[in-house]
Amino acid sequence: MTVAFPEATEPETQAAEAGRLLFAGPIEFLKGVVAMDGLPPADRVEVCFAGRSNAGKSTLINALTGRKALARASNTPGRTQEINYFSAGDNLYLVDLPGYGYAEAPVNVVAKWQALLKSYLAGRQTLRRAFVLIDMRHGIKQVDEEILTLLDRSAVTFQVVLTKSDKVKAADRDRVLAQVRGALQKHPAAYPEIVVTSSEKGQGIAALRAIIATMA
Template identity: 45%
Template structure:
């Protein structure tokens, strides 16, 4: 039976402007990515049952740094800078996107990706690019359709089926589920998926490397 992780023990490790400021590249990281208003921070707070583990803001686009959280030694969750909508200067937006791109392409610890999309506006161009990138490099993806409480059950099911249908076109390991931080909907599904992912990585990759090597 797969190990169950206690996500309530998750704690903040560090925030970094780019991968050069992250801890040593070892262990297993599962990253949360999404548009600036997709509800990434709320999902992490709901998953861990902590109201302010990840900072939420009324203003989309406030996750400007790569934020690392540790579930247990060598097992981490990562809150990536939001992409897309953000009312900030173009130069700053480009800086965030560069940090995001570097992390996705160069961080060996990254093993799986959770892509969050507002259920009312899923599969925008940048969302599709994110999923396609992950499929191209054989990283499994869980698409969470957030803010599911904003739709009536019939519309919610229709959106879920539509996005699942669209996900088939990626020809990769892409699972689509609904999620609501407000109603705690889909939280158990997310926990079980993370458990499965962490358990599937060979143990040799999981231990933390010794800090003396810089």
């Protein structure tokens, strides 16, 4: 069966306000985790952000929360080497996962945090949704397919968030969307909606806030 994977639209007023209030509330860095036994208690819903190194995860989290330096952003691929937990009120964790794919780090270090990433995605019972960030300039690559397949096998619902849309020419936009939609057809865990964002321009931020608020 073919799934359309439409773009998320601007949320209705009530949903937009729920998202605004959630992210206007207290959001704090809780801890960085380097091993599964360091995870905080599974006592609330959590959503995570995954993506290739330098896909814009930290920048997106900062845009969502309206805090410039809550998550550490870097131009160096692979800087985030921990699972970083942020508490959003009393009912939600936001989780910034280590980037996958290319990283400027020793091979053994990369292997360690990639194993941690896979263990988390496969074994966290309170994980409600994984937001997989895809740089809109590049679309879905083979290294993304590996994570999407892992999410399928782990029965973790994931939703694709296209980042850096402001850096894509209008002539290329439809081509990239078609490539992403085609790639998602073979992934049963894919949520049937794509969120197109630009952290710099604010595009899609209200929609993503509203989506997360429905789970919190």
